[in-house]
Amino acid sequence: MAKRRFIGGEIILKALADQDVDVVFGYPGGVTLPLYDKIGQQNRTKHILVAHEQGAVHAAEGYARSTGKPGVALATSGPGATNTVTGLVDALMDSIPVVCLTGQVVSTLIGNDAFQEADTTGITRPATKHNYLVKSTEDLARVIHEAFYVATHGRPGPVLVDIPKDVILGEGEYVGPEDVLPKSYAPQIKGEKASIEEAVELMASAKRPIIYAGGGVINSGPKASKLLTELVDMTGFPCTLTLMGLGAYPASRPQFLGMPGMHGTLEANMAMYQCDVMVNIGARFDDRVTGKTDAFSPRSKKIHVDIDPSSINKNIAVDVPIIGDCTSVLRDMLRIWKAKNLKTDKPALKKWWAQIGKWQAKDSLGFEQDDGPIKQQYALSRLRELTRGDDVYVTTDVGQHQMWAAQYLHFEEPNRWMTSGGLGTMGYGVPAAMGVQAGHPDSKVVCVTSEGSLLMNIQEMATIAKYGLPVKILNLNNNVLGMIRQWQELFHGNRESECDLSRGPDFLKLAEGFGFVPLSASDPAEVDDAINEMMRIDKPVFLNMAVSRDENVFPMIPAGAAHYDIVLGPNDQRAEVDDDDMMMA
Amino acid sequence: MAPRKKPRKTPTKAQLDAKAEPQEHTFSVLVANEAGVLARVVGLFSGRGYNIDSLTVSEVDEEEHLSKITIVTTGTPMIIEQIRAQLERLVPVRRVADLTVEGPSVSRELALVKVKGRGEKRVESLRIADIFRAHVVDSTNNSFVFEIVGDTGKLDAFIELMQPLGLIDVSRTGVVAIARGAEEM
Ligand SMILES: Cc1ncc(C[n+]2csc(CCOP(=O)(O)OP(=O)(O)O)c2C)c(N)n1
Numbered sequence: 001m002a003k004r005r006f007i008g009g010e011i012i013l014k015a016l017a018d019q020d021v022d023v024v025f026g027y028p029g030g031v032t033l034p035l036y037d038k039i040g041q042q043n044r045t046k047h048i049l050v051a052h053e054q055g056a057v058h059a060a061e062g063y064a065r066s067t068g069k070p071g072v073a074l075a076t077s078g079p080g081a082t083n084t085v086t087g088l089v090d091a092l093m094d095s096i097p098v099v100c101l102t103g104q105v106v107s108t109l110i111g112n113d114a115f116q117e118a119d120t121t122g123i124t125r126p127a128t129k130h131n132y133l134v135k136s137t138e139d140l141a142r143v144i145h146e147a148f149y150v151a152t153h154g155r156p157g158p159v160l161v162d163i164p165k166d167v168i169l170g171e172g173e174y175v176g177p178e179d180v181l182p183k184s185y186a187p188q189i190k191g192e193k194a195s196i197e198e199a200v201e202l203m204a205s206a207k208r209p210i211i212y213a214g215g216g217v218i219n220s221g222p223k224a225s226k227l228l229t230e231l232v233d234m235t236g237f238p239c240t241l242t243l244m245g246l247g248a249y250p251a252s253r254p255q256f257l258g259m260p261g262m263h264g265t266l267e268a269n270m271a272m273y274q275c276d277v278m279v280n281i282g283a284r285f286d287d288r289v290t291g292k293t294d295a296f297s298p299r300s301k302k303i304h305v306d307i308d309p310s311s312i313n314k315n316i317a318v319d320v321p322i323i324g325d326c327t328s329v330l331r332d333m334l335r336i337w338k339a340k341n342l343k344t345d346k347p348a349l350k351k352w353w354a355q356i357g358k359w360q361a362k363d364s365l366g367f368e369q370d371d372g373p374i375k376q377q378y379a380l381s382r383l384r385e386l387t388r389g390d391d392v393y394v395t396t397d398v399g400q401h402q403m404w405a406a407q408y409l410h411f412e413e414p415n416r417w418m419t420s421g422g423l424g425t426m427g428y429g430v431p432a433a434m435g436v437q438a439g440h441p442d443s444k445v446v447c448v449t450s451e452g453s454l455l456m457n458i459q460e461m462a463t464i465a466k467y468g469l470p471v472k473i474l475n476l477n478n479n480v481l482g483m484i485r486q487w488q489e490l491f492h493g494n495r496e497s498e499c500d501l502s503r504g505p506d507f508l509k510l511a512e513g514f515g516f517v518p519l520s521a522s523d524p525a526e527v528d529d530a531i532n533e534m535m536r537i538d539k540p541v542f543l544n545m546a547v548s549r550d551e552n553v554f555p556m557i558p559a560g561a562a563h564y565d566i567v568l569g570p571n572d573q574r575a576e577v578d579d580d581d582m583m584m585a
Numbered sequence: 586m587a588p589r590k591k592p593r594k595t596p597t598k599a600q601l602d603a604k605a606e607p608q609e610h611t612f613s614v615l616v617a618n619e620a621g622v623l624a625r626v627v628g629l630f631s632g633r634g635y636n637i638d639s640l641t642v643s644e645v646d647e648e649e650h651l652s653k654i655t656i657v658t659t660g661t662p663m664i665i666e667q668i669r670a671q672l673e674r675l676v677p678v679r680r681v682a683d684l685t686v687e688g689p690s691v692s693r694e695l696a697l698v699k700v701k702g703r704g705e706k707r708v709e710s711l712r713i714a715d716i717f718r719a720h721v722v723d724s725t726n727n728s729f730v731f732e733i734v735g736d737t738g739k740l741d742a743f744i745e746l747m748q749p750l751g752l753i754d755v756s757r758t759g760v761v762a763i764a765r766g767a768e769e770m
């Protein structure tokens with residue numbers, strides 16, 4: 001069959017349609033005008049006109065993380081492309097499949113410092129999993145399909161396709177996704193049988209095991225979370241989930257120990273420290289989790305499942321490396337466990353749980369709400385209780401509110417929690433919420449933020465209102481860059497420097513100006529009503545909640561310290577890990 | 586040359602001696618010869634703080650558009666393992682071989698060495714060149730350019746001997762290497 005020829009702009013739209021892209025977050029410019037002319041004449045793919053290209057990429061990330069499908073962003077050359085960089089690195093660090101299309105000046109002008117020219121592929125080379133400069137319209141369809149393939153296969157990530165104006169205007173052949181297979185990119189999906197056997201036998205022999213799972217389980221698809229849950233339930237092992245992995249195992253189950261790491265629970269951190277077998281599934285031994293690597297879980301045998309071989313033995317050398325996709329490896333683990341009729345060491349596990357129970361009894365996330373200012377912990381606990389069982393997605397920004405959200409909101413399912421983990425990008429929350437809502441028009445989407453982060457991409461409130469997306473923004477307004485203030489208090493002699501935001505703008509007026517329904521609360525007694533009202537209104541809502549300026553996030557393991565150096569509460573008390581606890585190991 | 590990367594066994598903790606001294610390794614990397622591929626490889630090394638002791642690159646398969654990059658680097662076993670995994674993760678990379686550990690290999694480097702001098706020193710430089718099987722590829726009445734081929738150690742030794750005899754300039758290609766035996770890469 002003779003292939004039909006198309007104009008570049010049509011090829012892009014056809015390729016997006018064949019990739020089943022429903023929505024693109026974009027912003028036009030000189031070199032993409034011919035593409036926008038085509039976008040305007042179709043309605044297969046919806047285009048959301050953002051306010052800033054960084055917002056477009058974060059929105060694409062939010063869409064991708066909540067739907068499991070790749071997110072798509074579109075920007076013009078030069079400043080449009082450079083504005084995407086933070087979003088791309090964010091997606092790279094958190095392994096989020098995003099395809100970013102950028103316009104480029106006409107091929108003959110590349111290298112001439114033409115108007116709005118930037119070396120986009122050069123700038124984004126370390127910001128993407130892979131990128132392409134399309135040289136001819138004949139290559140356009142193939143490259144776009146390849147970009148989707150690379151973004152979504154193996155460890156997911158952002159892929160950028162830079163398209164010169166003449167390629168958009170030129171004519172070329174269209175090929176479908178089925179005709180495109182990248183020559184070299186073939187990640188390993190199935191884990192090696194011998195290693196999986198070794199892993200399950202080690203698990204069966206464990207006396208103090210822990211399952212430590214991360215974003216890789218979420219990225220592998222909802223099936224992986226089901227299998228993880230089955231594994232945890234079958235073995236009776238305790239389970240901890242990283243910031244990226246929250247929701248991969250239901251938070252309400254008794255075997256869930258909460259999050260490990262810098263602001264993790266006492267029980268998760270102590271269990272990581274004292275375990276004899278650690279089963280890492282799709283997490284990456286990030287420094288915020290390990291703390292000081294020399295002192296990280298010194299007596300455990302470690303199993304590590306990851307689709308990316310470069311994640312294994314990077315920070316922590318492991319005893320049983322397994323390269324493969326979490327779904328496939330978890331399925332094999334369960335199958336081999338059953339086939340071998342393996343049994344756990346029940347008496348040992350009972351002792352282990354008794355020990356864990358002692359740590360849990362310290363209630364490291366305990367707090368007391370007095371009649372003073374609203375505590376963020378209280379606000380978020382109430383949000384959790386008042387939305388229990390509802391169809392809710394949550395995004396956050398970065399700072400104290402993010403850590404409290406991770407600690408106090410509980411996720412029962414994967415893909416419900418979107419936060420900037422690896423890069424820690426303030427300004428992520430609002431545009432990400434927009435992307436989530438675009439992917440789930442009938443669900444409730446809450447962005448938990450604080451005024452510092454909010455001001456970084458506040459312009460996307462205009463986009464949210466313009467498209468009538470009923471996003472709920474909960475601004476935990478502490479009048480300060482709270483996380484900065486906390487570190488200055490704890491590690492820099494309690495001297496505040498350049499973190500005060502108390503003379504900030506009138507957020508309620510801003511919200512109203514953007515077209516949000518403004519709500520406010522400042523007394524603990526108002527919290528429930530305000531949250532209920534926010535959740536009830538089927539429009540963009542902005543709840544400005546005046547909260548404590550002085551609260552600190554605890555527990556806290558200072559950067560570079562060991563797990564047993566965990567600080568539990570405001571009086572800088574150590575966890576008092578007694579000698580008995582240490583002897584056990 | 587078959588295009589797919591072979592899966593390979595990831596080493597375990599027991600195989601990665603955490604206390605081992607950094608060691609020199611020679612990697613042979615087969616890549617699709619497309620724009621920016623060298624920048625990706627070099628950017629990987631600079632971005633992650635790995636050493637490059639020597640780097641060479643040239644097209645080796647015109648039909649398939651494949652180039653081979655030979656990189657000599659130094660690192661602890663964990664770093665060397667990371668370098669390998671990071672290289673294999675690049676989309677245009679087809680094959681990575683660590684020639685230092687994967688059986689015997691040969692490596693060669695070529696240098697052009699310019700020596701300026703008259704009289705006794707000039708004669709001495711020619712005599713040493715002869716011992717090292719270096720050829721004269723250019724001469725004036727007070728200079729020579731020698732061409733010498735060999736492994737890095739031989740070139741280093743030759744250049745050191747030329748130092749007192751009027752060495753004024755050196756150009757080296759960097760190392761190219763290949764596995765011994767009948768196997769393809
Ligand atoms: C783009 C960016 N710039 C700087 C930082 C460093 N940083 C981390 S948390 C934080 C303070 C965040 O303040 P706010 O958004 O008000 O949240 P809070 O801690 O008060 O909850 C800053 C400045 C960052 N993470 N991202």
Ligand SMILES: [Mg+2]
Nearest residue numbers: 450451480482
């Ligand atoms: Mg704040």
